[in-house]
Amino acid sequence: MTDLLDHAKIKSAINQIEFNPLIHQSKIVKFCRENNIQLEAWSPLGNGRLLSNGVIxxxxxxxxxxxxxxxxxxxxxxxxxxxxxxxxxxxxxxxxEIFNFTLSLDEMKQIDKLDQEKHSIWYDKIK
Ligand SMILES: NC(=O)c1ccc[n+]([C@@H]2O[C@H](COP(=O)([O-])OP(=O)(O)OC[C@H]3O[C@@H](n4cnc5c(N)ncnc54)[C@H](OP(=O)(O)O)[C@@H]3O)[C@@H](O)[C@H]2O)c1
Known part of the structure; x- marks a missing residue:
């Protein structure tokens, strides 16, 4: 991504990464935010694995x-x-229908704690 930003005529506008409560990819998220690149989450529900989580x-x-x-x-x-x-x-x-409620800071932090840098089943397929 650094090479792209340094050399491409058209700057990257968006980066689609695997992101959900089990995998936060903090380093790349920070890089994208610092470089004004929109983040997009694939497998945002952890491929369905997160739907019966005790914290949620x-x-x-x-x-x-x-x-x-x-x-x-x-x-x-x-x-x-x-x-x-x-x-x-x-x-x-x-x-x-997710634009009519707001999670509190405390709720956001509870979900934050689920991070395990754990990839979904897709990861092995695209590696
Ligand atoms: N850029 C990349 O390298 C990359 C890699 C992998 C995937 N992707 C993209 O990311 C997309 C999403 O990935 P994903 O399939 O892992 O996504 P996901 O949204 O994390 O998980 C989808 C799973 O959640 C279930 N689900 C969705 N909404 C639900 C709801 N309201 N209640 C209960 N279950 C629900 C679905 O089951 P049902 O279908 O039975 O509802 C499905 O099993 C893919 O379609 C693909 O286009 C991109």
């Missing part, structure tokens, strides 16, 4: 939102675009 559950009760909505909200509150996937139209609708 009490936060869903507090806001009357689903686990998917809480996780996607945690991501957009950090300025990410989220590239989530579902095969169900009703879940697509649900996943879009």
């Amino acid at each position: 559950e009490p936060i869903t009760d507090e806001h009357q939102k689903s686990p998917a909505q809480v996780i996607l909200r945690w991501e957009i509150q950090q300025g990410f675009i989220v590239l989530t996937k579902t095969t169900y139209p009703q879940r697509m609708q649900e996943n879009a």
